[in-house]
Amino acid sequence: MSEPLVRCPSCSDMVPYRTDNPYRPFCCKGCKAFDLGAWASEQFRVEVKPTTEDLLDNDGL
Ligand SMILES: [Zn+2]
Structure with missing residues (x-):
């Protein structure tokens, strides 16, 4: 078995x-540690970015 x-x-x-x-x-x-580190910083960047929903919400329609 291979x-x-x-x-x-x-x-x-x-x-x-x-x-x-x-x-x-x-x-x-x-x-594994290297990849988790990269993933974590990627998550951080996503979190500080405003979502499309937020932008629509602030449009005042
Ligand atoms: Zn490797």
Whole structure:
């Protein structure tokens, strides 16, 4: 039985997708931490941006 391979989203290495790998789909702890950091800063940017709904609400129709 061969394990399915997935591409690490962080460093693009091919890694076996194993349920006992706590870092899946990443290859290692470092790659997972790096991706979570990028995701967090992305979230922060989205949060400070006003939503379309807010802009429509302030239009005063
Ligand atoms: Zn990696």
